[in-house]
Amino acid sequence: MLALVGDHLSNAEIGARLFISVRTVESHVSSLLRKLDVPDRRALARHASGPPQADRSRPAPALPTPLTSFVGRTRERAELLGVLEEHRQVTAVGPGGVGKTRLALTVAADAAGAYPDGVWFVDLVPITSPDLSVVAGTVALALGLGEQPGRGIDETVLAALADRCALLVLDNCEHVQDGVAPFVERLLATCPRVTVLATSRARMMVPFERVYPVPPMSLSGGGDSDAVELFMDRAAASGWPPNHALREQVSEFCARLDGVALAIELAAARWTTLGLDGLEAGLSDQLRMLAGGARAEDRHRSVRAALDWSHALLEPDDRLLLRRVSVFAKSFTADAAARVAASERGVVADGLARLVEQSLLAVTVSPRGTEYRALETIRQYGAEQLDQVGESVDTRTRHVHWCLTQAADLVVVGADWRVRFDAVADDLRAATAWAADRPDRRADACRLAWNLGDLLFTRNLIGESQSRYEQAAALADDPATAASVLRQAAAVAGCRMRGDDMYRFRREAADAARRAGDPAGASRDLAIAAADAYRFASKFVRVLPPGEAIALIAEARELAGEDPDAQAAVALAEAGRVLTEAFADRRPTEGAVPETIACAQHAVDLAHRTGDPLAESAALDTLAGTQSWAGDTFAAAATARRRMALLEFTPDTPAGTHELIEALAEATEAGLGVGDLAGAGRWARRLAEHPLLAEVGHRATSWLLVTDALTGDVDEVLTVSGRFLESWHRSGSPARSVLGPAAAGVAMIHGLRGDDTAGAEWGAVLRQLGTSPGQTHGYGAVFDALVMLHRGQAGDAVERLAPAPGEVWLWVTWIWLHWYVALRAEAGVLAGSPDAGDRVAEARTIVAGNPVAGAIVERADALLAQDMSRLLATADVFDAAGCRYQAARTRVLAGGDQADRGAAALADLGLAPMAPVAP
Template sequence: MTVSGAGGVSRREAEVLAALGARLTNAQIASRLHISIRTVESHVSSLLRKYGVADRRELAALAEEVAASSGEVAGLPTARTTFVGRDAELAAVMAAFESARLVTLVGPGGVGKTRLAVAAAGSFPYGGAFVDLVPVRDPFVAEAVAAALGVSERPQQPLEDAIADRLGRDRALLVLDNCEHLLDAVAAFVDRLLSRCPGTRALVTSRERLGVPGERLVPVEPLPLSSDAVRLFLDRATAADPGFAVDAGEAVEICARLDGLPLAIELAAARSAALGPGGLLAALDDNLRLLAGGRGVDQRHRSLRAVLGWSHDLLEDDERTLFRRLAVFTGGFDLDAVTAVVSGGRAEVADVLGRLAGKSLVARDAGRWRLLETVRAFAAERLDDSGERPALQDRHLRWAATTAEALVRLASSKSPDGGRHDAFDTVADDLRAALVAAQASVSADVPPNLTDGPQTPPPDGRQTRPAPDGPQTLAHRLARALARLTYGRRFLSEALAHYRQAARLATGAAEAAQDLADAAECALAFADAGQAVELQLAAAERAAAAGDGNARAVALARAAVIARRHPGFGAGIGVPQERLDTLAEEAAAAGDPDDPFVAAHVAAAVAWSGTDAATSEQALAAARETGDPVLVSSALDAVVSAAARRGHPREAFRLARERLALLDAMDRDDPRSGIEIVDSLHVATVYAIAAGDLRQALDLAGMAMRDDVTGSHPALARSRLVTPLVLAGDFEEALARAAEMWDGQARMDGPPGRWMTHALCSVALAHGLLGEEEAYRSWRARALTVGQVTASSGHAALVAFVDARVAVHTGRSAGDVAGLVERAAAGFVPGLFDRYATAACAELAVVAELPDAGQRLAAAAEAGRENDWAAACLSRATGRLYGDAAALEAAVDGWERIGARFERACTLLLLPARADEGRAELGAYLTERSQ
């Protein structure tokens, strides 16, 4: 359990968490923070929900973990050798950060920028992440940073936004190492990130400046020859040969020949045991003589190349061969990868790797090896000169496809190994590089834009299919596996791009159809229903070209379901309505009706295309025949919607909970499951509210916040929390979540969705109950605009409920009361809040002493049979009307049972014997609001 699993902890909650870590009681915490004990209890409940832990003991342990890890920079390399010198540069870095938030270490390759950055990062008092960009290519800077931070992409939330949300406003250090090949991409990323995260600092290493406003440069020069350079040489030489001896003059001369470059010094020192001081000087003299000319930075590059060339020339034949072949790897590599790609037996490869590591040409860390960036560039030149690159890239592609598929199998096995995403992150850059290289050399048989329709066959009618184990087949396998892996890693936009790549690389129409269908499900998980429908229709065209009627039927049916079930996801559905109206019928005609999966998909399309409850039940029965939890969940949702339309929220909630029981059976790394996971959690929360079960609603909203598919959407997940928090009386947390929701939505493209209306009305209710009239009217107006609320819309009941409840609390004028009560008498459209509105308006009639209040109260009784909040409200109204203390006590118990503490306090005021208790609890709200 880590702090990263929490969904937005407020400052006050952080203070309570720290106090729990100090093992303070609620009373002690209340005294220390000057808040009520009940407020402490509320914050503790919120923390338990957000972190998903069972009790205070686990929260206390978590607090200690947070305190212990708060200063760590994730991914910071562990130094295997001593750090020599650089005192002035370290001081310059720290001084630069006093007035700047972006510091770039600039210097030539091999000068020691990375070691300096690692040392500087270790001196910072707060956490962050170290990101090695050597193996990263232009489109994947954000993915590399996200992997280091453990961040995932969410629906309608670009990955950069997720990174910004993780870093937030707290102090953090982001180290981006080796940026010279990504200057434009890194500059744009850093500029956007720093503008969003005022507490974040960025430390960059590069051969050139980024050119971002506010950037401070710290030049990294070669080591001083007579001091630090000699110290470094002696340290590394004696590490290679404890008996190594050299006089001061020879040491200075060696370092001078190497221009004080740390990498060159380390490479030369690694040879000290074999050659001795005199041999080193002679070898250096021979190589450097070839590069005579001017001094300066360019000469330093030449001298480093000379040392690399000299080191290379001294290698044995098998060492030279392996050395240049290792350049095919973009990032690090293990023994299995090297054996598969460069060929040779494990024992032989391990022996040669060990020798290269001993000569400082290969770095080893935690069972893996890597070439330093400068060394890899040198090895790549030798590989190109050898003519071996095409064959090596073919073997690299085969290894990448095999490795990616093995990782997919690991994920699909539901192994308890929690490090499977780490395993992908370790090789991700090489898998991506292999696919890019393959695409550059493979001519796919399918057109670039598969959404334009089926491929036209050649004039002679013959299809040329690639070799079954050739580069195109391997590239297609790799693209599909990468799509699945990046979806599982929650890099959603990358996953969608890889599914599209797979469709372009497919060796046949049937494969392309499957790739496009998977791309559609990925787009839907990305909350883009319009793109999902278009991709399913393209999949249907490819299936038709392949002669697969069943696949065509399923794709058409899915397009119909998506269009009807999720029309508000994304920018809308671009397919004409006339076309959508025929999809269910087309699907039924395309496939085999005796195939259970075809039958289930067609039944779902029919059910979602109408409002008949019977068709929903038929779709559910057909789905159960398949045993597929995704199909069963989708059909259950149709039945849930039918129950809600009939005005049965308890039944809808029961069915929604049945959907939740299916989640464990779903493959969370399969895009087909994505929308069902998102929808199941949110629908269950909504119908828990509709049934008045606030405790369940809060638990379910907390589950959605913590879920790795749904949790970090900056607006959607928080919106589901706001309403039950307000109804439960947790106003401060509700308003904090609402602010996060609104700010998060402001960062999205496009206007707020109508799904936000519930939360906006709830915020208005909180402000109204707190007596904040201006804020109440502002948020209410915002809700009316976003929800496009009319008298006949489903949101009309929610607005009436808010107005009536605030009127009861504030004692609004009789004219307003009459209007509200008459709206209730006319009836509300069955939905989520019609029973809340009916009960609240009945209580308003009682409080306003309307002459027919008793009749209106009796007419509202049905609302309490389907909603626990309404039942408690009607019991309180009965107590008010008839002076019935037993009814008021029953209301108090009802509020207690569902966790509505503000309503409980208001009801206590009506009981003379308990009025002081009510006043104390309401006073706690005022105290909390003033903090």
């Protein structure tokens, strides 16, 4: 009605045009005069013909009122506003449902003060024709303009806005781009004070256009991101707000939706009926799940409808390309797309560019070059189209072949290997899953799974690596292949501390080797299964019954024949059996020790002849264990060093890595046991920095903590213990006794610092790890005694170390025997025990050759003889060994000026002052 009044039609003409009576027209005109507060029909016509000319006092923005709150987008809001201030034509571009319209409306409202002649919103969705006149007519309707006699509607709009300072928001331009582009170009040229903010899925390609890509909702910040805030806000509207504790899970869920605002809103709308677990279960079919809800526009009632809208705008060749590249799970290059789409690279590159322009693909520049990626909902939509036209099998087969090529190229590790693997890992997984479900593609699936196992292990994703090896074995048609890949799985299980899996895979490998006609291979697998049960008993949940192990060895011996590798493996298993049986009662007979050592040495000799460093390393491990149990600490340390030298250049295969990690721990223990603190520190740090243990800091740092505690490196202990504790809790606080020395060492350092609260907390950790003989008689006694002696409680230390070395030596060999007897001697001297001299003499014999333990015994003897020069000489020995705490303690014990120097050194270390010995 207003537009027709502006066209200066009479009431009769208006009635005829609208098929209503003249009286009805008069009623509407009276209503308009009253509502718009204008005095007469002439003023009403002026109001209808454009922005008010008499009243230039900043009219309210003519923007639709959103029905829901605007959430987040602080950065995008500021950026788009800034761009709008600098450029006259800005196009906010993004895929359907990303939130372009809401952002544009909010920014337009923010900018309204800069446009005294108004802000006008034009919804182009209802238009079905891209004709310029239709576009101009829609703009005129939004501005309240009517067509002037003898003047086209586009000219009417241009004339009305010629001298106006206004902002025009053109929403959803993509489907009428051919009409919008020339209209906007003419508008900007004719109306120098008009600014255009357009939203579109594709840029308009007009002069002076500034494109602002609208990103998905922010996912940074985890539970506090914009995406989470949007989900929580829309879900709360249902009357059942999600619990705040779910924010991290909601964050992960929104990430799976790529942060697309429409998808998040549609998902939040189903919160009350599905819950978060139901929504997560529906992620595999987002197009079905993200549907429903009454919306003003059909194209936003579901994600599928939004994509149908975009898909309908594509040319046939671009539709074909979109559906074929939908098989890529992640980013891809034009070369990769050409391979999978079975088309020429140049043609594909042009098509990809058009898909980017339509916001159906995102484009980024990476070290690999230009890469493209489809949001998950678009990818699922393309996959549906692929199935509907019957191209899925052929396209996915080409994708599998492309993945096999990528996996083969990745075997050669380069400087950028990790980046290259991460870029294709999801595609390798997707291709493996598809091929594994097709009988005609099992061979391809097996190769992909095996390659994935190798690559994932190198990437330190060892849990998935193990499962991929197991998958490859299940897919293998050739039993020899299955046996090979199962051996890899067993080694990975060893790296994961999963002894039962390690044992199971070895048994399965033996079965596969038999089927392949390889009795020697089966023999080796059976023997290694038994040997592993002995070597890595702490990694097993199920204790292997002695009879089962003996039967395995017997079967392995029968199958070995003359094969040297099999014979060496049988000898290794036999050495493990003899060692276990010899020390089963903790009191081996005199003849058992040489027999056990001879058996272990035989295994080393056979393994050495094979030329396999890993087989020899395993045999040396057993020999070192035998020497340790026999009480020959120095021989065990020498064997451990020999083992490390053997593994120095071992490749980073699962089996090689498993041996190396175990050898590093053994070498660290050996160094501590003979007083080589510098060597122990090197091995411990190398173990702590091993990339495979990056996610299990408690396991990686345990021996470093022990070493640093014994040297008195307080700052390092306090730093590393935080990593240990965090990792231990993250892993579910496993009760592994092997971690006991680390916890006891940290507790000891807090005891020396005088921090009883922290000491008690670590004491609680120690109790959670379980009580072991080593805690009672070995490391536990040593660390407790160190604290007691520091606090002047020599009598308590004597009591804590009361058992004689001959009573506890079996529990404290390898590392703790020398420390135990040395501290026992010093405690006896400081406490004035009647047998102090005997303790010193006994200890001197046991620790001979150990610089640190020897210096402690020498200090005790000097204290007993009151020989201060001998006493001070030990301080230099401690300094040379890197044992700063013991050096400072020696100077305090010397008294006089040396005591002040020692006290200062203790303070520099961050330790509390030493207390005088209690009477």
